[in-house]
Amino acid sequence: MKQNIEIEFKNLLTENEYNSLFEGLHLKTKDVFSQENIYFDTVNFDLKSKKLALRIRIKEDTAEITLKSPHKKHLLETNITISLAEAYSIKKSTVYFASGMIADVLKSYDLDPRTPLKIFAQLKTERVEQINRNSIIVLDKNYYADKIDYELEVESLSAEEGEQLIDNLMNDFSIPKRKTLNKIIRAYNALHSKTADD
Template identity: 75%
Template sequence: MDQNIEIEFKNLLTEKEYMDLFKGLNLKTQNIFSQENIYFDTINFDLKKKKLALRIRIKNTHAEITLKSPHKEHLLETNIAISLLEAQQIIKSNAYYTSDSIADILRSYGLDTNIPLKIFANLRTERIEQKNNNSIIVLDKNYYANQVDYELEVESSSAEEGNQLIDDLMKNYEIPKRKTPNKIMRAFNAIHSKDTEV
């Protein structure tokens, strides 16, 4: 298990803005990699109510369980590496086995860990990254609920540096600032709106 403070800044993009950044940063299509996020919650969305997010992320050769919890102005990520087989077993059973460490965190928020967790959203991302000093520039193309969106993220070890970098990128590429809910919220909202369509 490892824990880290997630300092990231993000902004939704149009397809053209995504392509302009891709070309302008001299990124290469062969460096794109794919990952799938499977999100869990109780049937009553008890984690969402506590501003918690629980997912399994599947990559080509491995997977990990991640719990995101509020931490000051950022998020605390608790990550546990699991095998692809373990990930598939969790997904196949449509239930979630909480490790002791994650269960402890859930209980610290007053959650009953005996309540079963279910899959409520899947999101696949085609991602490319570029290192920039103490930060990483990330371009994501996301697929969920029959939708596609594009996103710029800057992950940094310094809030000041990360904020400055994304501001500079958006200014240089004439990208307007947009309200950007995190991926789990976008997937949840897309699925919820489909569920309520008449």
């Protein structure tokens, strides 16, 4: 189990902008990999009300539980590596964290860690990454709630370096700055919009 500060900058893209970045950065289709994000909350969305986000991320041969909590202008990630078998088992059952670091974070927000959590959204991402000094450039194609969106992310060890890098990329490729919510919020909004339409 580990904790780290997530310093990340992101911007939604059109399909054409995504393709331009993919080609302009000389990325390769063979380097694209898939991952599945499964998002959890209580029935009353108590985590969301505290600006917390809990997910399981499943890749080809690894899985990880992550609780994100506010930390200054960024996010604190509390991570637990689990097996694929554990991840798929959690998908089929109610989950809660009665002890451990995730429970400690939940308690610090006056949440009962024994409260059952349920899946409320799932999102599949096709991702490709490129290292740039102390940062990672990430291009995502996301599928959720019958929607597809495209996203540029820059993950960095330094807020200043990460912000400068994403600004340079957007200037170089003539991409306008767009308000970009986190994936969990976009999935939540899309799901509730779809439910309202139904």
